[in-house]
Amino acid sequence: MSLLEVHRLTKSFGGLKAVADVDLWVDKGEIVGVIGPNGAGKTTLFSLISGYLTPDEGEISFKGLSLMGRTPHEICQLGLARTFQIVQPFPNLTTFENVLIGAFNRTRGVPEARLRASEILKSIGLFEKRGFLAKTLTISDRKRLEMARALATQPDLLLLDEVLAGLNPTEVEWMIQFIRKIREQGITILIIEHVLKAVMSLSDRIVVLHHGEKIADGSPEMVSRDKRVIEAYLGEVL
């Protein structure tokens, strides 16, 4: 049994199939990358898994439990957290409070949650800015904050939606190292990414979506040689 199993997942918006018949599994300890051209259905897939959207058809299970009909907070409490492509901070709360709210998820009591929030802020390099209001942070700090809050919920599986977008090359390099580090702590990762070079080097396995359908699934080398993938990305450099 894999940690996350998605079976024949389908979601349409007004006749347009955003996600069509997708099968997907993520094993414990893996980093799996999801790539695909714009509009391939990547973010929709994440929203379906994390409970923000209800699938038309298909089945999702996590740790052997069905996620169907569960709300996002229930899914989060089960240990599946996500970040948003367009970062979603609590703008008028401090950096620390933002992370603290996540940290309440699987901790008992305020002191424990505070401790956990501090640890995460230190590890992600935002501790110095813990007193800043989230709305005053720079975009790259907000990306880190988004990640920190998701981590604070103590997930077993973390869904990262384009956490590298908008970062400069040094920051991208830092973030890749950071993601590797959290995997070493035992957190499984499913990541959507546009920066292909980064996701290829980071992932153990790559899943390619195109027009809502899964067209490839395999190691980075295998996928980058796949004919259908090259066609889908025609014009873009792999």
Next chain:
Amino acid sequence: MTSLLLQAIASGFLMGGVYGLMATGLTLIFGVMKVVNLAHGEMMMLGMAISYWLFTLAGIDPYLSIPVSIFLLFLLGFFIQRFLINPILHASEHMQILVTLGVSLILANSALLLWGPNIRSVTTSYSLETLWIGEIVLDLPRVVAFLFALFFTFLLYLLLKKTELGKAIRASADNPEAALLVGIEVNRIYPISFGIGAACVGASGSLIIPFYDLTPHVGPPFTMVAFTIIILGGMGSLSGALIGGLLVGVAESVGAILLSSSLKSVASTTLLVLVLLFKPRGLFGK
């Protein structure tokens, strides 16, 4: 009972036309700048008051004072948008609600301060005239109000569809950024739209003064009805406002005979609750 019901439907339908015009003003304001105007009922009260005072002090027939209402309410709406709404156009919804609530308090209580809490009404030579259509008796002022309301709604429709200004307003409503790119000065369109919205409700006020009593606190129920209508018709939809107006007018007056007239407001308030719960995106929305 059947004739009573028909009677209620007919008079509700007539009032519904006026409601439609009133709600068109509200939906225009919302559609163009996504602002909810909680002072809408108070603007209706002002329209009523303008015609009342022109009639009482100068003997001007309420129908003749409609242009005055339209003009004054346009100015009021224009300046409210320019000085109070525009600065917070991109602030949170809460802020907009509070500002328009503030405006409504100022308007209602200025009226109270200026001419006291008394109930005031206009009695014209035709106030008690009636028309018979088969079994149904219709008050002449209500018929006139209905026809005028339809006429004004039609004029507004023409204004929006056929004139340059109307096209600019619609473009600003659809997509403010794109409107800016094609050279529409959105910041000039907003106060004008708010002014037109206010003018619609001002005209509605003048139309009902021959048969509807004026008090400083007549506004809030109208605000409630107007919101019921535009939520029912779909926020921002002009045709929805007219259809919603007719529906709510009929529902209210049928509700009143079923419930006894002292509970008339219960019917319209319940309607608002039901609409909010079951049709918050409107009858024609998904």
Next chain:
Amino acid sequence: MKYVPVLFGLAIFLILPVVVDSYFLTILISIFYYAYLSSCWNILGGYAGQLSLGHAAFFGIGAYTSSLLFMKWQITPWLGMWVGALLATVFALFMGSLSFRFGLRGFYFVLITWAFAELLRLITLSLDVLGGPTGIYISVHTSPWQFQFSGRGPYYYIILGLTIFILIISHKLEASKPGFYFKAIRENELAAEGSGVATARYKLLALALSAFLTALGGTFYAQYLKYIDPETTLGVSLSIEIMIRALVGGSGTPFGPLIGSFILTPLSELSRTYFTKGGLEGLPLIIYGAVLIFIVLFLPQGVATWMKEKIAGYKNR
């Protein structure tokens, strides 16, 4: 050490009734009474960010329940107040579960709270059992056991006690999990869900807590004035009075409603005394409207936050 100014302020307010005249005491009672109600509103509207324009409903349920129990069955309001608070909570949960279930937020929530309170007022108006438009006069049985006292002093201490109580609750809330969850919901409901916050449940919790405490204020009012009617206890103007103090003082801060009440209540009490005599009714509410607009345009975070920033700026110099 940091409690010294608080204790000092408390001592002053405990001694005040002994030294001030009865008119001044009346104003003080009003200040704390509105501070209390507005702090109750603040839990839902300020912390959880769900703007309610219907708090008069909870207040009215509290006032009417304890008064009816007292007038019809001679049940002491000391007991009746809890019945009222429970009923208000049930009503709030009914209203809340309907509106949150159907996903009403922002302006739609404002409208539905207003509409529910309005329904309650209209129904009370038309029911003779509830006193209809004339309302209920509470007969005088001066006895502490019946929540009736001679003189204003005891009422002052009761409302002061309630205000201190709600301030402590707000203060505790600030540093607690529910308090942070409320703020998360206010700031970004989508992100709150994703961070494991059961948003629907916590919104209901804020609503229930707020309604329960507001209803207690209703009983206080009924016993203090010994008269209630639909307009003053269930009307939208009361809801506005309750809401506006928190917004002016600083919603979502523990002391905001208190500060707001210290600014607005004397203003309205004095203007009521002086303006209505001179035939200037309406003026207090005109001033209110203007204050509301001024606050939104120039001090959108409220006076408390503004003061805090000023003080912080002064210290940093």
